[in-house]
Amino acid sequence: MNPLLHSMLEHGAYTVLSDFEQQTEITALARELIIDAVSSLQGERAASAVRKNGLETLHLHLPASQIGALRDRVMVQLRPRLLGFACAVGRGLLGIEEEFFVDDYTILRVNYPYEAALNADHSSENPGIGRVDPNTRNQSSSTQRRDPVYAPKEYHRHTPPASWAHGPHKDTWTGHSRDGINLWWAISRVSKENSMIFYPGTFKKSYEVDPRSLYLAQGFPLPAPRKMALHEGEMLIFNPELLHATHLNTTPHTRIALSARINPRQPRFNPNCFYAREFWHSSTDLEAGRTDAIRQFARAEHFEASEKVPAEQPAERRNLLTLKAELTRNGQDCRLDLSHIPESAERILVLTPQGQRVLLLRSDPHWQAVQEVCPHLDISLADGHFDGKNIHCPAHGVSFRTNDGKSACKLLKLQTWKTTEEDGWLHLIA
Ligand code: FES
Ligand SMILES: [Fe+2]
Known part of the structure; x- marks a missing residue:
């Protein structure tokens, strides 16, 4: 042939x-x-x-x-x-x-x-x-x-x-x-x-x-x-x-x-x-x-x-670890107990007390935190490829910088959180 x-x-x-x-x-x-x-x-x-x-x-x-x-x-x-x-x-x-x-x-x-x-x-x-x-x-x-x-x-x-x-x-x-x-x-x-x-x-x-x-x-x-x-x-x-x-x-x-x-x-x-x-x-x-x-x-x-x-x-389905965060003492930000995060976890869906869905992406040695859904058609970004700096939407490919949420289109931007680790807690700061 x-x-x-x-x-x-x-x-x-x-x-x-x-x-x-x-x-x-x-x-x-x-x-x-x-x-x-x-x-x-x-x-x-x-x-x-x-x-x-x-x-x-x-x-x-x-x-x-x-x-x-x-x-x-x-x-x-x-x-x-x-x-x-x-x-x-x-x-x-x-x-x-x-x-x-x-x-x-x-x-x-x-x-x-x-x-x-x-x-x-x-x-x-x-x-x-x-x-x-x-x-x-x-x-x-x-x-x-x-x-x-x-x-x-x-x-x-x-x-x-x-x-x-x-x-x-x-x-x-x-x-x-x-x-x-x-x-x-x-x-x-x-x-x-x-x-x-x-x-x-x-x-x-x-x-x-x-x-x-x-x-x-x-x-x-x-x-x-x-x-x-x-x-x-x-x-x-x-x-x-x-x-x-x-x-x-x-x-x-x-x-x-x-x-x-x-x-x-x-x-x-x-x-x-x-x-x-x-x-x-x-x-x-x-x-x-x-x-x-x-x-x-x-x-x-x-x-x-x-x-x-x-x-x-058959392709493998993703089993996305979902964790609930709790409010910090300042009442605005939230935090996760680091002992609940397995070492092998690469991405985690976090449900915040304020009702938001946050996608945590491991970017060694830290975590990046962005809103879980794409602002284009509200499709979950959890299945998208993460190259360490950008998450690529699994639906229509738009890539978002995970440090500031920006994409090539000014209409499409992700909310991001700053992450810090302290005393066994991972803090998400809006
Ligand atoms: S839903 Fe993300 S680019 Fe279309
Ligand atoms: Fe086609």
């Missing part, structure tokens, strides 16, 4: 492609189509400003409520090129010899800076929503199912959809096929603070999924995140069964990426997922230039339980 394909399928690999066929051409085409769409939606003046100052400034010239219309305009023209390109990657770079499949669902991901997206209205689109062929849309709307438990608006705390970012997940949790290989193409520059995030070591491990968000359930400690900065035109190719997420865009720049998916064999779906991406293009059709020919792999007839793929190791 082709070594890249083998490493993708067997080891859940991810890699950056910096120089590939059609790279310059399609990156430039995507850029021009976006600028043309701005011109029709907002006028020539806005379009020239984007042309001059870069796609990273798109949020200054196009309201978030028009991102959906921009995607419609761009994708209708870009889709045949993107499908053909994905097919060429499968055949050439990945060396797939048999017939394979390219997902009809392609995404133009337009992520506005978080602060700007928060001002968008509630009719704005989630940046992770893609487009399908108009024929597919008609076909699928007649059979559309709705998961009664899935509640993305609650997970996102009713913020405008334009500000949403993906929590950690594997793609089969959300209805994508098994054995998928994803292409994720940076159309504008990507920084670590608006990138895709990978969690190495999570491939072939099973986790619990939160059915309300279809993201990783709380309670699973995450390894150090790999935040993938990319130059304009670079592409990630990866196995989406490695846990991955989107970094909340805490930069002042719009980030634009294109994505497509290849399946080296007939698509099969996770029976535990309510949804399935059933519509595909075969390499035979695409190589013959038939970009509008669709094949449907009906969910009910194409299940594959995870047992049929190589054995998965």
Whole structure:
């Protein structure tokens, strides 16, 4: 088997492609189509400003409520090129010899800076929503199912959809096929603070999924995140069964990426997922230039339980030690009896008499103390990676300095406590 394909399928690999066929051409085409769409939606003046100052400034010239219309305009023209390109990657770079499949669902991901997206209205689109062929849309709307438990608006705390970012997940949790290989193409520059995030070591491990968000359930400690900065035109190719997420865009720049998916064999779906991406293009059709020919792999007839793929190791759940603190004599701060803290403990949840939840992180030889939940969506930071100076939110990757609680975004800051040890007590000073 082709070594890249083998490493993708067997080891859940991810890699950056910096120089590939059609790279310059399609990156430039995507850029021009976006600028043309701005011109029709907002006028020539806005379009020239984007042309001059870069796609990273798109949020200054196009309201978030028009991102959906921009995607419609761009994708209708870009889709045949993107499908053909994905097919060429499968055949050439990945060396797939048999017939394979390219997902009809392609995404133009337009992520506005978080602060700007928060001002968008509630009719704005989630940046992770893609487009399908108009024929597919008609076909699928007649059979559309709705998961009664899935509640993305609650997970996102009713913020405008334009500000949403993906929590950690594997793609089969959300209805994508098994054995998928994803292409994720940076159309504008990507920084670590608006990138895709990978969690190495999570491939072939099973986790619990939160059915309300279809993201990783709380309670699973995450390894150090790999935040993938990319130059304009670079592409990630990866196995989406490695846990991955989107970094909340805490930069002042719009980030634009294109994505497509290849399946080296007939698509099969996770029976535990309510949804399935059933519509595909075969390499035979695409190589013959038939970009509008669709094949449907009906969910009910194409299940594959995870047992049929190589054995998965269950991931360990975190058992977070929880201790109650008591008030100190000054009546404002609180303290913990150090003899209650085992030497092996690395992080502890402290419940204060004032009703706060404090996360203690061991940073030898001392402890750092921060509020337990992330100010973005109130998700516990206890599962996030701590590098000794920063805690990385396990949901959308924002990193907070544990000494002063600051992040790259001025809207997102943690409360911190000073810690001192005295006479067998650990004092938390607000
Ligand atoms: S960054 Fe989103 S919940 Fe923390
Ligand atoms: Fe994904």
